[in-house]
Amino acid sequence: MSHILSPFTKDQLIPQEERLEIQRNKQELFIGIPKENQQVEKRICLTPDAVAALTAHGHRILMEKGAGLGSSFTDNDYLNSGAELTSDTKKVFSCPTVLKVAPPSDEEIALIKPQTVLISALQLKTRDKSYFEKLAAKKITALAFEFIQDDDGNHVATTALSEISGVAAILIASELLSSGTNRTGQLFGNITGVPPVDVVIMGAGTVGEFAARTAIGLGAQVKVFDNSISNLRRIKDNVSQTVYTSTLQPKYLSKALRRCDVVIAALSGKNRAPVVVSQTMVENMKPGAVIIDVSIDMGGCFETSELTTHENPTFVKFGITHYCVPNLPSRYSKTASISLSNIFTPYILNIADDGGIEHSIRMDKGLKNGIYMYHGILTNKSVGEWYNLPCSDVNLLIF
Secondary structure (H helix, E strand, O other), X not given: XXXXXXXXXXXXXXXXXXXXXXXXXXXXXXXXXXXXOOOOOOOOXXXXXXXXXXXXXXXXXXXXXOOOHHHOOOHHHHHHOOOEEEOOHHHHHOOOEEEOOOOOXXXXXXXXXXXXXXXXXXXXXXXXXXXXXXXXXXXXXXXEHHHOEOOOOOEHHHXXXXXXXXXXXXXXXXXXXXXXXXXXXXXXXXOOOOOOOEEEEEOOOHHHHHHHHHHHHOOOEEEEEOOOHHHHHHHHHHOOOOOEEEOOOHHHHHHHHHHOOEEEEOOOOOOOOOOOEOHHHHHOOOOOOEEEEHHHHHOXXXXXXXXXXXXXXXXXXXXXXXXXXXXXXXXXXXXXXXHHHHHHHHHHHHXXXXXXXXXXXXXXXXXXXXXXXXXXXXXXXXXXHHHOOOOOOHHHOOO
């Protein structure tokens, strides 16, 4: 009788004692919050109320002076909440955990100590290969808050900021319709005897839904276009008023664009937003109509779109006012900061209760999804494919 080869030794086949994981004790965190150095970024990750909640649990928060001013939070607000303040930027970045909104610049990465935990946005399309190489050289564990998921698989931070973008798009459009150069002097609002403003929304996601809610609330007539029937059905169910929906068929879209006063684009794609509105379609729109291209962060949905800034947000092309500013929520920095703070606070408390980020990502799959670099090793497949960098599965690195 031939012997069957086994991949295990005789000792390995003997029953072993069960090895139970030792529960780690609660960890007190020391978090540094620097002042954002991007001119357009006014938001902050934690409000004074959130800082008070964290310091009450024994955590230390070191903030750079003036970090909250862009969101109308003063240094005294944070001092009274238990934060420590400093003018030394280097000291803030030397904390074991660094929390900020925008991804760090090259100069800021140079200030971060090795083995630091970095929590910020990633803004993948705005990075370059050297960004990840510099983080890897310092063996940093980096977490992108736009990748964090809840128990239902929703991206919590992205959803919250998309809600703000949807409402903001309608408010900005309302302002751009008022009287002035190349403006029609129209008012959102169901005024008796006056035809309502006609709004076209491309995209039935969170941005589209909240834009539709706001426009309908102001008395506008709304049409929503999307190629996802399930998204169109959801928006009809969630918006109480009757809303016209259609797939993105050029014939119907062109007809709607010729009649509309405002068009809002909130479509996304794998690598960039799809260009669904040609220059000819824009030329055929009514003079003085307004385009709000929320998808400009991913390239824009209009052939005529060009990147603009909060300082110079609009330009006129073919008689149509274009608003193509990326990062719409930063225009409403206080609201966006409170929204982000509501997301970050429970996660930070859970990380501390679990004994640190390494233990916490084993317990929380949604939080683990936010990790794109673990001790200097790239773990996000999308980042690896985009920048042609070697990537490892984070599950194989966590012990």
